[in-house]
Amino acid sequence: MNIYDTIGTSYVRTRRPDPRIAAQIHAALGDAADVVNVGAGSGSYEPPRTVLAIEPSQVMIDQRPPDAAPAVRAVAERLPLRDGAADAVMALLTVHHWTDPEAGIAELRRVARRRIVVLTWDQEVFRERFWLVRDYLPEAAAFDDDRAMKLDHLAELLGGARQEPVPIPHDCTDGFGAAYWRRPEAYLDPGVRAGISMLAQTGDAALAPGLAALEADLNTGRWHDRYADLPALDSIDVGYRLLVAEL
């Protein structure tokens, strides 16, 4: 069973596509006439020219809007598509979930005619710059150490790719890991944590001491003293990256 059949039940409640990130993804897709979305989930960030979504979790497929592109239940590692099936293939916040990322990336290259767009993150930058995992929940960062792929390796597998930083707006509507960097109370909400696989999969028992420390720091005002520079920032770069490969 796919992990998103368990943790994905409320995905569309906390993971609404963010319009600023959408604009960056759509710009990266450029003039591609048709797009296949791999690891598509509930369809976030799919432009209207999306012709097919590939997604292994039925729970996620069931959350796709009725007018979204058709979805096929399959994995990146074995795409049920012919060679060169679409101008562009995108894979957003999904590669870290794949059982065999090397095989999955080879499949993206087989199916894309012109362009591949991957949204992922640089784990070293994330650990260093994001206060939540650096100072409160190192267990969650350790969980991601095992599954986050080094970006240079990913770029190499893609046959070369440019890397664009993806700044995270302070009011990001897509509740992934760092979305609430300026809204720290959100991480105390189990509903928010359920939409962040790094936290959901690490589990509340392991997170409890760090969450208790965060709650205490918020109550005493220590959090606000410690990160006094954050309220003045509108967006932050904590390592999210768009990799764009031109084939």
Ligand SMILES: C[S@@+](CC[C@H](N)C(=O)[O-])C[C@H]1O[C@@H](n2cnc3c(N)ncnc32)[C@H](O)[C@@H]1O
């Ligand atoms: C964090 S969600 C991202 C969904 C969507 N791309 C988005 O940006 O909202 C990760 C998705 O990857 C899917 N996934 C997990 N393993 C996969 C695999 N081997 N191949 C393709 N997708 C996979 C999960 O089922 C889940 O829907």
